[in-house]
Amino acid sequence: MPFTLHGLPVSQGIAIGHVHLVSHALLEVNHYHVAPKHLADEIERLDGAIATVQGELVGLKAATTSGQAHSEVGAFVDLQMMMLADPMLTDTARELIKSRGCNAEWALVQQMEHLVDQFRQIEDPYLRERQADVVQVVERLVKVLLGHPGHLPPKRRDGLGTIIVAHDLSPSDTIGFRDHNISGFVTDVGGPTSHTAIVARSLKIPAVVGLHHVRDLVEDDELVIVDGTRGIIIVAPDERIVEEYRLRRSELEIERSKLNRLRDTRATxxxxxxxxxxxxxxxxxxxxxxxxxxxxxxxxxxxxxxxxxxxxxxxxxxxxxxxxxxxxxxxxxxxxxxxxxxxxxxxxxxxxxxxxxxxxxxxxxxxxxxxxxxxxxxxxxxxxxxxxxxxxxxxxxxxxxxxxxxxxxxxxxxxxxxxxxxxxxxxxxxxxxxxxxxxxxxxxxxxxxxxxxxxxxxxxxxxxxxxxxxxxxxxxxxxxxxxxxxxxxxxxxxxxxxxxxxxxxxxxxxxxxxxxxxxxxxxxxxxxxxxxxxxxxxxxxxxxxxxxxxxxxxxxxxxxxxxxxxxxxxxxxxxx
Missing domain, CATH: 3.20.20.60 (Phosphoenolpyruvate-binding domains)
Structure with a gap:
């Protein structure tokens, strides 16, 4: 039976597609003791992960300069590269490994939580939401350390796109998804200045954020409609509702094509x-x-x-x-x-x-x-x-x-x-x-x-x-x-x-x-x-x-x- 969820509309348009759930459990890492004789190897393991993620971010940066991704995405990648090189994150994690004899994953997550607490004290909404950059950089490092690279949704053959449903999304996620017929983004968290919102608008992909527990309310491959104009998610819509939204989407596409004709018209x-x-x-x-x-x-x-x-x-x-x-x-x-x-x-x-x-x-x-x-x-x-x-x-x-x-x-x-x-x-x-x-x-x-x-x-x-x-x-x-x-x-x-x-x-x-x-x-x-x-x-x-x-x-x-x-x-x- 269809039901409706309400969130914050941050990128206009209508998307109809199947859910692809993105996991958010990576940062729940185990804490274990590392023997003194193996601490140098543990630090080397961390340095290897840092080098790998640096390479990934350089690749993403190249995508922005070659025109494959929007310039705003490049700005976020620059910010994450700076955070990856920031001694407050990486050097402190190394010190934690040496002083506490702990594993690299746990050291990174501990320092991440400390930095996120600092970001939460910032009043400016845009800069406060940059705590997501710290989390996403650490998440990338933990993925490498645990050997859990992210997977992309397969291209569908039924003509419908894929709706990415996640706790939060990074700019790198959106770039990685660009060739996979992604129709919409839905996240638990976020606001008008979150990564998902800004990147979705730049890519003209419908998005609704701030749905709190949406990942617990939908299932992988479930059919959903994303109304990025009204901030509505319709889960398991029947054929009548789907047809209604297909018509609305067609009308919006016609309006969008008409707007392109106004580029050379003076605003009078x-x-x-x-x-x-x-x-x-x-x-x-x-x-x-x-x-x-x-x-x-x-x-x-x-x-x-x-x-x-x-x-x-x-x-x-x-x-x-x-x-x-x-x-x-x-x-x-x-x-x-x-x-x-x-x-x-x-x-x-x-x-x-x-x-x-x-x-x-x-x-x-x-x-x-x-x-x-x-x-x-x-x-x-x-x-x-x-x-x-x-x-x-x-x-x-x-x-x-x-x-x-x-x-x-x-x-x-x-x-x-x-x-x-x-x-x-x-x-x-x-x-x-x-x-x-x-x-x-x-x-x-x-x-x-x-x-x-x-x-x-x-x-x-x-x-x-x-x-x-x-x-x-x-x-x-x-x-x-x-x-x-x-x-x-x-x-x-x-x-x-x-x-x-x-x-x-x-x-x-x-x-x-x-x-x-x-x-x-x-x-x-x-x-x-x-x-x-x-x-x-x-x-x-x-x-x-x-x-x-x-x-x-x-x-x-x-x-x-x-x-x-x-x-x-x-x-x-x-x-x-």
Missing amino acids: TLDGETINLLCNIETPKDMAAVKTVKADGIGLYRTEFLFMGRDVLPDEEEQYEAYRAVVKAMPDKPVTIRTFDLGADKALDRAHARVEPNPALGLRAVRYSLAEPKMFLTQLRALLRASVHGQMQIMVPMLAHAQEIDQTLRLIDKAKAELRAEKIKFNEAVPVGGMIEIPAAALALGMFIRRLSFLSIGTNDLIQYTLAIDRADEAVVHLYDPLHPAVLKLVAGTISAGARFGMPVSVCGEMAGDPEYTLLLLGMGLRNFSMHPSNILEIKQQVLRADLGELAPKVQRILKMDEQARVREAVQRLAL
Whole structure:
């Protein structure tokens, strides 16, 4: 009899196929004593496993550079390679073998658990989920040590694909599955920024995550339907349900093919208003996807990905080369580069990492930058040097106080003075903007408008801080609601203030890339959207169907509502 499971929709589309269960019991390893005379052999066994996994990761990296896998996958592989080489993992495991006379598998798992505990203290949802990288690297090592290489599902002959059902999936898993007619991914854990979510979106494979115990509720080879748009899994569907979803899938495929025709179409509303659709990126490698959808520029380049997972931080030259590559790749188009959004809790320097009781409210983003002026000045110099290569602008995250802006601007002036003295070229008039992510900033915009050249609303953090909800916490994620009246008032107020004072405002959080909210944001007056490249064409379609003259009064009525249910109904009616 069919039954339905509900999870988090993270990659749109519909998949119909048979379950392939992926085991998650590898890390339950035995602990046994190794005689002193055999400890050197045990360490050699560990080193052999490390060398084998390094080879595997190098192969996966080659797949990304040859175009067989998405560039985002390459970024995750880079991160796992760095973790594999990190003394905190491998050297400590060797020391455990010698000091405790234990087997390599047990030493690795013990140190993994210690590192995972550290990651769990990180507030930022993306970086907290990177604990999965530690687990997956150790899992690969344990597989080699135990002689249990993973197996891939066989290609099916009945025309249906395979649905991978796992506790969690790594980027390497998804690359390995690419030639095996994989139709969908389903996992017990994960959120919008988990590996499974990001890689599934980049490969355009439907995925639902956060189902908790899905592996205990389905069987190998069982027929399932994955609705990655609604976050639904239908187990053992009858023929009537299968036919219904086949029809829906066909409709979605037709819509997707139509979207491809919009690449060369300018995003203009029915009443002639031009809308700018920009992209969010993490590394210069993402520029290929940006160019494919012919975006209007870069609305958010997250520079912290240059700093993550390293013991030696990138110097000025390395940063300059990365920033220059992105700016030069977008001639005559704006490129907004955000200064690093990092915090002491994120262990850039493990020897001096601070453990904070609540890192989200502690030393992070611009606060951390100003607390590390030498490190910040290096980044600002690199950014200024890159500014001569195109229309680059600098964006500062998590502003809440006027003095934060003033201190940042003074450091920028200092960087300019140094470059002038060294006769290094830069754009003297490079625009400097700020992110509105804290309710206090959205409620006191005057001090930002007087000092900055543009604003960008980071809706992900703005919603979290407004509603006091961690969107990565599955216990409260159902309360994370972009349509809460308080959130809408803050977003609309920021857009309105920007228009009133002639200051450009964009939205670069997930709301900008969700077609459910496009008409709402347009009606608020938003003209600059920034999102993942894969969302550009769908948002463009919404823009092309919009009439701003009709939308504006409807949205103003929505902003006066104070019941979330009524707001949601009214937003849904905007598309009718």
